[in-house]
Amino acid sequence: MDASNTTVMTPAVPAIIAERPIKIRARNVDVFYGDKQAIYDLSIDIPDRAVSALIGPSGCGKSTFLRTLNRMNDTIPNARVTGTVELDRENIYSRDLDPVLLRARVGMVFQKPNPFPKSIYENVAYGPRIHGLAHNKGALDEIVVSSLKRAGLFDEVKDRLASPGTGLSGGQQQRLCIARAIAVNPEVILMDEPCSALDPIATARIEELIDELKQNFCIVIVTHSMQQAARVSQLTAFFHLGHLVEMGDTDEIFTNPQDQRTQDYITGRFG
């Protein structure tokens, strides 16, 4: 399949975008790693208080795009982003925007659970502490407890907040990472294949959690599993070879894909 002459299908505005405010608006985004281009001229709108799933075969640029949304690509040498990405209509790549403050607004959960090798409490408290969100110990305790509760982890760990976060099971670790992201009170949570390292039961719990979190957050999830995308997301975007091939309401994409490649992918012809 020739990638260079693909065009983005522009169907009618997806229903979910029409009914929710737009949180993130990306326009004409290109991402380069050195000489290699990873994302080609990508434009997308992501709604607030909903789950948007980015799907596509390996190496299609979905994780790269996710990382442009909180400027994590800045940490990779030679990475270059052009175009505009707006968060609440503010260009996050503008010169006066501090990426550090951006990342406080756009949290991220990674593929492999990566708790700090510190206590559970410290894992969650770290973010609020560096951002000065709590002025005393009591307030900090409260943030930690509420974040753990919202991540559905509190009941399991309330007796051992001082024990190391790395001692938890994989699913618990991932929920700890979600709690850590929630603790700084972000507006957006990016999830980069959050369940790929987990067993089905832990995956189910995370998916439940994502469903709850969408009440308050704009969630963007990258996933390999189409079933997962179908289960948790309201908006789905299909990426292929650095191009956004198609996006739309999740039900729509999975039942009635417009593009042949999308169809091939969701029916399992390649992946």
Next chain:
Amino acid sequence: MAATYLLCTAGLAVLSFFLAASRARALATTGAALHSRPSYHGLFLASLVLTAAFAIFALGWPLTGWLAEKYALSVLPAHVTTDPVGRDTALRDIGEIVQRREVAGANSEIIGAAAAYARITWLGRVITLIAGLAAAAALLLNGWNRISSYFPARNYFERWVEYLVFACAAVAVLTTVGIVFSVVFETLRFFQLVSPVDFLFGLEWNPQTALRADQGEFGGSFGIVPLITGTLLITTIAILVAGPIGLTAAIFMSEYASSRTRAFVKPMLEILAGIPTVVLGFFAALTVAPFIRNIGTAVGLSVASESALAAGLVMGVMIIPFVSSLSDDVMNAVPQSLRDGSYAMGSTRSETIKKVVLPAALPGIVSAFMLAISRAIGETMIVVMAAGLAANLTFNPLAAVTTFTVQIKTILVGDQEFDSAKTLSAFALGFVLFFLTLALNVLALRIVRRYRERYD
């Protein structure tokens, strides 16, 4: 005085931290959203104060010393200050008197000059202190006024930290620059006294210079050929010991040894690598050299008591760990697939090693040898203690020879006459030594790097 300065400015820095942080905290309680946390406001201001104070110190202190020296010399009568030797003696005496040490035979002129020196030093340091404190205070006031909720103190402080860590990394480069300058300048001065041709190709090394002016300009001979042959002789012996032992040990470790054997052998080689060379020198001089001498006498050979053989043998043992650990590394880097290919054809292990692993690892092994040679050339204590001082032009391992490092040590330890050809010659030797080892290292590292790239 220096302590006072540092304490005062450090105190100011701590003060500025607390002032700035509390002001930022006060801003935060009014409800303004701060760009940076209060502690960053504090850290930024403290870093500014410290930088300014340090800069003024680094400027003021040496300047004061220089001025004080000038002034003290101007107080002394001209006949003292025009004679370079007298000038150095006078300055040394002044230094001693200023530090309240007894100086035998100090006359009233020197004591007067010392008083002048002390006065200027005191004055200069007080001025530096005041300037440092004033600058710090000014910065504090200015910074305090600039604190606002938008002020990106964290970014500024982090920029400062970045400069700081860069400066630390630059120390390594400055060290090299320092080394090059300290040997190059003195070497150039040496070449004004002795021609480079005589130095590089002369067959006699005898750096004795005239003790008095009437004994002629200088009477030493500065040909480094005997030193080159001596260094080469000892290094050759060392490599003849370390090469086979180190290489076979490395082969055994990387190709044959079980992990249990490795767990025993590796620490052994680490222990050997960790033994200070002064200990090996002691062993070479007091145990190995007499042993070789006794054997020599028993078979009717005349062996010098400080034979090249004794120093070379012990030095060889010293560099075994270099050869073996580097060779071990490069052989481990040879991909298993190459070995598998050889085994699959029915080769034995030793055939695989000889025909496949060693040829593949050869560049790395060569560079390991080069690094070991460079280490042997630059080694000092073993040869100082076990090799001789006489620069004999010989390749007889039973004779006494001398090396670059021995001569540098001998010339520079103890009383030196400043600016004599003898003293300067040590720096010229250091120059040769530095660039010789540098060339070996650069070459070896380049070979290793190219080799690594091949298999990475």
Next chain:
Amino acid sequence: MTDLIDGRRASDYSSTAAKRRLVKRYRAEARFRAYGVLGLILTAAFLAVLFIDILGKGLPAFWQHSLMLRTPLVPAEIDPLGAHDPKQIASADFGKIVKDVLASQFPYVKSRAERKLLNSLLSSGAADALRDRVIANPALIGTTVATPALLSADADLFFKGRLTKVEAEPAKSAATLNIQPQERYEILSPDGAFAASLAEIKRHLGARVALLRAEVQGLLAQRPEIASRLAQARDGGNSAEALRLENSLQSIDLKSAELQTRMQNLEIRASSSSASEKLDATLPSILAAANGGLIKAEEISADRLIGPALVPPRSAASLAPGDWSIVTYQTPQSFRRIADQQIAWLEHLKGQGLIDRHFNTRFFTSGDSREPELAGIRGALVGSLLTLLVTIVLCLPVGVAAAIYLEEFAPKNRLTEIIEVNINNLAAVPSIVFGLLGLALFLNTFGLPRSAALVGGLVLALLVLPTIIIAGRASLRAVPPSIKDAALAVGASHQQAVFHHVLPLAMPGIMTGTIIGMAHALGETAPLLMIGMVAFIVDVPSGITDSATVLPVQIYLWSDLPEIAFEAKTAAAIIVLLAVLFVMNGTAIVLRRRFERRW
């Protein structure tokens, strides 16, 4: 063998030729493997010999011998004013008091020369312990105290058996003791009690003959070559050279003739087995212990011994078998640093139970000294400590910061590459070159004090900086990037992520590298020689600008001294140095094992 069967080449691997080939190949295999084992065994053997040699030489130096004498503390000598003023007490001549007590043990020692010889058994610091004790407790004045008085290094070495072997053989036959003119004593043993000793002396003479013969042969062996060169020089008309060679031929002839005469004389003495022998200082000393006295043989034959008394006998009563003995000091007097007379006194004191062997605490509590028995490593230890303190204070922060810069902040550009290459090369610059840097830059340009721990620390800091940077970078790199990502994702700045998360996790690795670097610095000698840390310094340094020396330099200085007692001191200092290094490296290994993380 190469016929094609079904399209495949048939090889016969079961033929005898093939089997023989295989056997040969396996033998080569075993040989090859044995080379590796041999290399390691040689290395291990070297290490073992090194450690055994140093332990053997050094361990005795951790013990010392003192004389336990009951010393009366006469108020008039120590504190005439009775004010118990420490200054007054300190100025008293305790040395004389101790010497007097020693002399009182030997009332027969009268002449000045003998008194001097006796006093030389005591260290010049023999009275130190007594003085300290009295100053600490002036109430002792007027009483008699038993305080150890340190023996001199030679006396100490004698008790450690380093100077001569002493053999005492009880005589099995009766003898008579006669007093002869000129204070000579004669022991007559009709049964030939001295025959064995006489034979021993003859053997010695025989050995000396053999040595002389070898020397003569060596001289004569040079003759033909010189003679041929002489012939050449004469043919070539080089008269100056010919004259020189002629002279050397002549001197060889003269020398060998003289040696031959001596050899022949000795040979006659050695071969006439029954003739009496005059003993000189180049032969082992034969003595007879009888009636509480000790008679040194000037001349012996199988049945007669005559000579002066080193310890006068109580009486001239005749000697029953087993009541007296023949004593031999194996090493001839002129080859040892202690006289027969002194040995006699020391043996006497030992017989009285007055010699005390004790742990040499002084070795750890005092500074350097010209007297081996007083010399200690405290000054060097403190100097090493101060130097390392300066080193670590400078190079740990700078090294860690440089590692952080290169791993985390450095842009990929030419400057960074230069810095990296530079650090790698700096790690291999000979240490003595750093000494040149210290001398030219810190001493001559900046005018920092010579011999000071400050400059030593500076130089060593530059020396170990590359080690720490390289170790620091390796451990920073070992921290997985996911940790940094996690911190960045919650809005930590790059620096916060590094300093809050990456650096703490890299710290064990950095500390391991630092300890290894410090161990390297602790053993370093050459650069410190350059900046003048080789001075003879008695005082323990009290600050980083005081003149100081460090342990390895102390080892180097002592190893250069001719006294044998210092050889033991050197080895003892080496033991201390190695012990410290083992502890440091052990700590590093424990640290590495304990905090090593598997990600």
